[in-house]
């Protein structure tokens with residue numbers, strides 16, 4: 001099987017988990033893998049749609065809206081319009097929940113990050129639910145500017161279309177695409193994954209009224225079914241403990257250059273390192289201030305380029321931290337907290353002679 005350069009996330013459920021499942025003879029996992037390859041091919045062929053061009057089909061205003069389509073088990077996008085702003089409740093729960101979760105994520109972007117939708121220009125958020133049959137994945141399609149969400153096989157994965165985790169994580173991949181296009185491989189890919197987990201968990205805590213101390217810090221816990229060998233896909237608090245065989249690591253001493261064919265060089269394995277640093281920072285600063293700090297750092301395109309490494313994130317956080325302290329948006333202690341939590345996960349700035 002070919003495993004070339006991956007340009008963007010292929011789905012919320014990492015490919016290596018589906019391959020493991022397919023090896024066990026799960027037909028839905030096999031079909032999902034084939035569907036992911038097909039989708040990636042289509043994405044390459046399609047011409048880039050700018051956010052605003054998609055919006056104009058609905059309204060020329062810059063006030064972002066959520067629109068949910070039902071693919072009705074097909075692989076078609078924007079197949080049947082099911083719910084848009086102002087519509088009454090739909091009789092399909094997946095439609096309503098996806099509408100609510102994408103709306104809540106937009107609300108978080110606006111109120112906590114001061115960002116006007118995914119592109120910061122008010123683009124509408126288009127979600128397609130019931131994408132394909134028993135599809136074990138959900139994905140942000142960067143060229144088509146929309147989300148495609150499957151229903152899961154009902155055993156390993158359930159209800160991807162009913163999970164806030166999934167919607168917020170995928171919308172955050174859209175934000176990263178617009179901000180700095182972090183290459184989806186090795187450390188930059190792990191940072192791309194990391195940022196989606198940061199936003200995913202922050203939105204979830206916001207909606208559920210949790211704090212850093214009361215949250216469970218699990219990613220994907222809502223979508224694992226009874227046959228999945230664990231409680232979630234990832235733990236930001238204790239990377240590597242979410243399920244049997246979880247390969248996430250939480251310290252840079254465990255980082256290795258592995259082949260790109262293996263999870264893009266370990267984008268989901270090594271995102272555990274900055275994830276753990278974020279968890280530690282949120283415990284000190286609070287989740288929302290920490291998320292705002294991370295989001296501010298992400299926008300430092302001078303420091304975080306498309307091929308950024310973990311030390312670049314640390315550098316950008318220190319610059320952003322100092323700025324936010326000066327503006328009174330973070331406590332004086334913030335800069336020391338950043339240095340401390342990164343040192344705890346084995347990431348230090350190189351010392352210049």
Ligand SMILES: [Zn+2]
Pocket residue numbers: 009011012169173193196
């Ligand atoms: Zn992701």
